[in-house]
Amino acid sequence: MTLFAWLSSILVAVIVLTVTAFGLWWERKLAGRMQSRLGPTIVGPIGLFQPIADLLKLVQKEPIIPQRADRALFWLAPPLTTLFALLVAALVPFGPKLAPANIDVGVPLIIALGGLALIPVWMAGWASHNKYALLGAMRAVAQSVSYGVPLVLTALVPVILAGSMNLNSIVAWQHRHHWLVVWPVFLGLPAFILFILAMLAEANRIPFDIPEAESELVAGVSTEYTGMHFGFIYLAEYVHTLVGSAVASTLFLGGWDGPFGPSVLWMVLKTCLLFSVLYWLRWSLVRLRADQLMALAWKWLVPAGLALVLLAAVWTQTPWGR
Amino acid sequence: MTFTATMIVFALVGALAFVGSIFTVRSSKLVHAVLWLGVTLGMTAILFVQLGAPFLAGIQLLLYVGGVMTLMIFGVLLTKRDGDSELKTEEPSRERGALIALAVFAVLAGTIWLGRDALQRTAVPSLGTGWLGTSLLTRHLVAFEALSALLLAAMIGAIVIARRRDPDQPSEPKES
DSSP: OOHHHHHHHHHHHHHHHHHHHHHHHHHHHHHHHHTTOOOOOSSSGGGTTHHHHHHHHHHHSOOOOOTTSOHHHHHHHHHHHHHHHHHHHTTSOSSSSOOTTOOTTHHHHHHHHHHHTHHHHHHHHHHTTOHHHHHHHHHHHHHHHHHHHHHHHHHHHHHHHHTOSOHHHHHHHHHHSOOTTTTTHHHHHHHHHHHHHHHHHHTTOTTSOGGGOHHHHTTGGGTTOOHHHHHHHHHHHHHHHHHHHHHHHHHHSOTTOOSSSOHHHHHHHHHHHHHHHHHHHHHHOOOOOHHHHHHIIIIIIHHHHHHHHHHHHHHHHSTTTO | OOOOHHHHHHHHHHHHHHHHHHHHHHOSSHHHHHHHHHHHHHHHHHHHHHTTOHHHHHHHHHHHHHHHHHHHHHHHHHSOTTSOOOOOOOSTHHHHHHHHHHHHHHHHHHHHHHTHHHHHHSOOOOOOHHHHHHHHHTTTHHHHHHHHHHHHHHHHHHHHHHHOOOTTSOOOOOOO
16 A cells, blocks of 8 residues: 555545534534524534534543443444444545545445445444334334345446446546536436435435434434444444435546546535535435335335436447447 | 565454354354354455455445345344343254364365465466456356346245245235
C-alpha cells in the first residue's frame, strides 16, 4: 500500500465523519424548520456545536448492561455497527484519484458490506435479552434480506450500462457520456428511485423504520443501550445513510464528475444534497406497516428491478446504448 | 524464508478461520455458533482476495451474510423461547466427526502434496471477472443453467415443505 493510498483512506474517513457530525446538526435544524421550530440554537453559533455537546453527554453516561444480557455480544455489537457502516465508505471514490480501495468488484462488495452492517444490529437486539429489542432485530433482518434483492438488481443497471463493476470506472463512464439519471432517463431515473427506496429500507430509515418503531417497540434494538453504546448505534445509522447517499451519487448522479472545480467538492456536495433529501423524506412521511413493507419489496420493487435489468441489457445492444 | 506482510495476514486470517470453525461446532449457544460461522466465512472471503479472486470474495460475503442472518432467524425461531437454551452436541458422534475431518484433511493435503510440482511450475493466471462471466455463459452454459434449475427446484421444495399444514388445523385466515 502506497503512502498516497494511506493518506486518501484517512482523508475519506475524515470527510465522512466530519460530514456525519455536521449532518446530525443539519437534520435537527431541518426538522425544526419543517415543524416551525428553530432547532438547536444554544451551543455555538446557530447551534453548530450541538453534536459535540451530544457526544460529550453520551460519553459521560454510565454504560448499563442488563443482568441477563449476553455480555460479550452486548459490548461488541455497537462499535461493530459503526465500523461496518464506515467500511463501505472506503470503497466509494471521492475523486478520480481519491479512491482508497479502487477495486474491480466495488459494486458487489459495497452491497455485501452494507448487508454485513445488519449482523451487529442483530447481535445487539439478541444480546439485550429484551423482547422489544429481539422483535426489532428480527424485523431488521427480515427487512434487510427482502430489500437486499431490489438493491442488488437496481445497482446492476449502472453496472450493465457502464460495463464495469468498478465504481471509479462507472463514474468515469458517466463523465464521458451522461449522468445516469439524465440519460438514458427511462432506465436511470427509475433505477435511482428504486435504489434510494431499497437503501432507505436497508438503513432502517423512515418510511421503513419498523425495526425501531417507537410506538410499538420502545426503541427496538437500542432499547437496552445507554451512553456511548447507544451513541455508536445512533452514529451508525447516520453513517449508513450518508454512505448510502454517497453510493447512490456515485452510481447514478455522476459521482465526482462536475463542470468545474475540484472533484471531491462535487462528490461531497451531491452526497450532502441527497442526504438532505432523505431527511426531508424522513420528516415528511409516516412509517409503513410491517406487511405493507414486505408487500412493497416483493410485489413491486423486485419485479420492477428485474424489468429494469432486462431493459438495461437490451439497451446496451441498441445503436444508442453502445 | 522471509516473512512478508501478505504472509502475516494469511497466517492471521487462517488462524481466525480455524478458530472460528472450531467454535462453530463447539458453541453451546446456537446464535454464537452462527456468528462464529460468519467469522469463518468472512475470513474465507479474505483468503479468496489473497488468492487473486476478489469477485469470488465479494459474492461469498454477499451470499453468506444473507445466509448467516437467515440462520440466525431460524436459530431464534427453533430454540427455546428465552434464547438461552443449550445445544446438545452428541458425545458419541465426536470421534466419528474427528475421523471424517481427518480423512478429508488427508485427501486435501495429499492432493496438494502430489501436485506441488505442477503448482510451482505454473503461475496462477489472474483471470478477471469478465472472463468468469463470459465462460459461465458460453463454455459452461449448460452446467450453469442446470445448476440454476436445480437450485430453483430445491427452493420450491423447501417452500412446499415449510408450508405443509396439519390437515386437522383450520387454515390461516386470508389476508385482505
